[in-house]
Amino acid sequence: GIQVEQSPPDLILQEGANSTLRCNFSDSVNNLQWFHQNPWGQLINLFYIPSGTKQNGRLSATTVATERYSLLYISSSQTTDSGVYFCAVHNTDKLIFGTGTRLQVFP
Amino acid sequence: NAGVTQTPKFQVLKTGQSMTLQCAQDMNHEYMSWYRQDPGMGLRLIHYSVGAGITDQGEVPNGYNVSRSTTEDFPLRLLSAAPSQTSVYFCASSADGLTLHFGNGTRLTVT
Numbered sequence: 326g327i328q329v330e331q332s333p334p335d336l337i338l339q340e341g342a343n344s345t346l347r348c349n350f351s352d353s354v355n356n357l358q359w360f361h362q363n364p365w366g367q368l369i370n371l372f373y374i375p376s377g378t379k380q381n382g383r384l385s386a387t388t389v390a391t392e393r394y395s396l397l398y399i400s401s402s403q404t405t406d407s408g409v410y411f412c413a414v415h416n417t418d419k420l421i422f423g424t425g426t427r428l429q430v431f432p
Numbered sequence: 433n434a435g436v437t438q439t440p441k442f443q444v445l446k447t448g449q450s451m452t453l454q455c456a457q458d459m460n461h462e463y464m465s466w467y468r469q470d471p472g473m474g475l476r477l478i479h480y481s482v483g484a485g486i487t488d489q490g491e492v493p494n495g496y497n498v499s500r501s502t503t504e505d506f507p508l509r510l511l512s513a514a515p516s517q518t519s520v521y522f523c524a525s526s527a528d529g530l531t532l533h534f535g536n537g538t539r540l541t542v543t
Contacts, residue, residue, distance in 0.1 A: 358530075367534070368522065415529075419490060419491075421477070422476070
């Protein structure tokens with residue numbers, strides 16, 4: 326089946342720093358999403374981005390479907406950005422998740 | 433607006449016991465799914481449904497049953513719990529199968 330790999334697995338930042346999270350996938354996909362799981366375990370949909378670039382405040386995402394990767398940019402990070410970031414790709418009817426990037430932002 | 437509601441929030445079972453994890457959504461979404469989350473492994477799809485009366489298997493379906501008799505409800509049944517089923521379980525729904533709305537999860541421990 327399709328493989329979804331995320332890097333880095335862990336990231337530690339000081340407040341105010343910028344970061345880039347990467348998601349690679351092994352096959353063509355119908356679409357790709359980014360999720361944030363906060364420290365309380367809640368999963369929030371950040372972006373639905375099958376291709377191109379989208380921005381929402383300090384977060385933006387770019388997917389290059391032909392090269393099978395997506396990037397999530399976090400600018401001016403805040404402590405509330407802490408948690409785990411997952412990318413997930415659609416393969417027919419199924420949404421397949423990567424193993425996530427755990428982000429810790431310290432004041 | 434409740435969204436996706438999962439019950440219970442926590443559950444402890446003994447090996448061999450059975451139970452049903454409940455999932456209900458009030459958004460009239462056709463697509464519903466169950467995931468399990470284990471440390472270091474992300475979320476893995478157990479079963480999903482594209483509408484009432486239709487279910488299909490995901491990546492890790494063994495040991496779990498589902499049914500979808502109404503649009504609103506998608507219960508997940510463990511017929512004979514095993515320690516390997518200790519995990520956090522998430523239910524999700526979607527109008528189009530693309531943008532998922534997740535419940536808050538059920539933390540299950542099997543001893």
